[in-house]
Amino acid sequence: xxxxxxxxxxxxxxxxxxxxxxxxxxxxxxxxxxxxxxxxxxxxxxxxxxxxxxxxxxxxxxxxxxxxxxxxxxxxxxxxxxxxxxxxxxxxxxxxxxxxxxxxxxxxxxxxxxxxxxxxxxxxxxxxxxxxxxxxxxxxxxxxxxxxxxxxxxxxxxxxxxx
Numbered sequence: 501x502x503x504x505x506x507x508x509x510x511x512x513x514x515x516x517x518x519x520x521x522x523x524x525x526x527x528x529x530x531x532x533x534x535x536x537x538x539x540x541x542x543x544x545x546x547x548x549x550x551x552x553x554x555x556x557x558x559x560x561x562x563x564x565x566x567x568x569x570x571x572x573x574x575x576x577x578x579x580x581x582x583x584x585x586x587x588x589x590x591x592x593x594x595x596x597x598x599x600x601x602x603x604x605x606x607x608x609x610x611x612x613x614x615x616x617x618x619x620x621x622x623x624x625x626x627x628x629x630x631x632x633x634x635x636x637x638x639x640x641x642x643x644x645x646x647x648x649x650x651x652x653x654x655x656x657x658x659x660x661x662x663x
Contacts (some may be wrong), residue, residue, distance in 0.1 A: 527603065532585065532593040534603065538610040540583050540590065545615060547575035 527533055532540070551572050580590055597604040 527596070530592075531596045532589065534607050534610065536583065536585070537593060537597065537607050538614065540579060540585065541607065542611045542614050543579045543582070544576055545611060547579060548572060551575065 551568055554568075554571075577587070580587060597607060
């Protein structure tokens with residue numbers, strides 16, 4: 501009796517160890533891979549930043565936040581279409597990554613690294629070779645919406661010019 505119990509316990513532990521040591525770093529095939537998820541989340545982060553930037557350049561309205569949320573939903577759907585992923589596939593994969601925090605952390609670190617690399621490639625917009633609108637924007641945040649006239653027009657705006 502003792503021998504049968506010992507064998508069954510050993511067998512149960514062996515099966516438990518086999519399942520516990522399964523695909524440690526691999527994501528099951530029914531979910532999006534880490535690379536695909538990274539690419540999608542990176543694009544979504546950029547879209548979110550873009551919508552926040554748009555908020556700064558537009559005048560304030562009482563329902564702007566709900567309008568912004570609707571625009572972000574449209575951006576997200578477009579991003580998923582570009583990556584040829586359905587909303588259902590994305591949500592299932594995202595839930596999987598949420599239930600595996602170490603994998604989600606790894607994906608988010610990859611997103612941060614990729615965005616930092618893109619930002620580094622863009623360079624500093626205040627540099628002297630940057631277009632005027634970037635240099636002016638550092639001093640005047642709403643410079644994009646202001647009409648800049650040539651220098652000759654701003655010196656004497658109402659004086660009749662001599663030919």
